[in-house]
Amino acid sequence: LQRLWRLVVDETTGEITVSDAELSDEDLKQLHRAVAGIRDDYDHLRANTAVAKLIEYTNYLTKNYGKSVPRAAIEPALIMTAPVAPHIAEELWNKLGHDDTITFVDFPTFDEKWLKDDEIEIPIQVMGKVKSRVSVPADADQDTVLAAALADEKIVALTDGKNVVKKIYVPGRMVNLVVK
Known part of the structure; x- marks a missing residue:
């Protein structure tokens, strides 16, 4: 959860570090695979493996973006984090400028085409x-x-x-x- 926090907030300045950059094909592949896996894990009450997939996805974002993660990549991660860490997800959601609660936001969906390797x-x-x-x-x-x-x-x-x-x-x- 600390890495997720660091992807959104610069710890030294407290500023939001999220960008509006477009996601690459590899980013979309990683996002959709994370959503598919986490959705399945939550459906089958496997919270531990859902958290492991969230960590993998967060590690991918950290490795590839460091300090300026695209909003389109981080917001779904926050929504998927909310069931297991609601307070942190809610706080980060608000820091990203949302006035409404993360609780009622629809869970991300995935596209099958991003689940297959070329x-x-x-x-x-x-x-x-x-x-x-x-x-x-x-x-x-x-x-x-x-x-x-x-x-x-x-x-x-x-x-x-x-x-x-x-x-x-x-x-x-x-x-x-x-x-x-």
């Missing part, structure tokens, strides 16, 4: 040890993933002059190459 990172193992990683489209088939793995410069260097006897692909998870 690309995924696949670790490449050689003889069971991770040697590299490649980014591939999330819907890539086995042949595409194996081709990307074998084209990776680190893997080319490790397999140069050797025979790849087995190529194992666990969809969406990893590639393992067995060489002799």
Whole structure:
């Protein structure tokens, strides 16, 4: 909760540090994933995991914005914090210029399109040890993933002059190459 406070208020001056900047695609992805997860956690009475997701989201904002977090990113976080820390959420809500109470504000909703990854990172193992990683489209088939793995410069260097006897692909998870 201290980090959430620090995202909104400068502790040395007491001034509000929130900006009106637009959210990037990555920000929207993080926000919508947080909303979806926290909404599900509250629906199933898992307050502890909801708080953990709030902490993850707050850490993301801290890492990427530091002192000037977009209002569109922080206000949903305050609304999602209100069920577990109502006094702090209410105070920060008022500091952001809202005259009404946070209690009656609708809980944030999420858009399914932000919950899916366009690309995924696949670790490449050689003889069971991770040697590299490649980014591939999330819907890539086995042949595409194996081709990307074998084209990776680190893997080319490790397999140069050797025979790849087995190529194992666990969809969406990893590639393992067995060489002799």
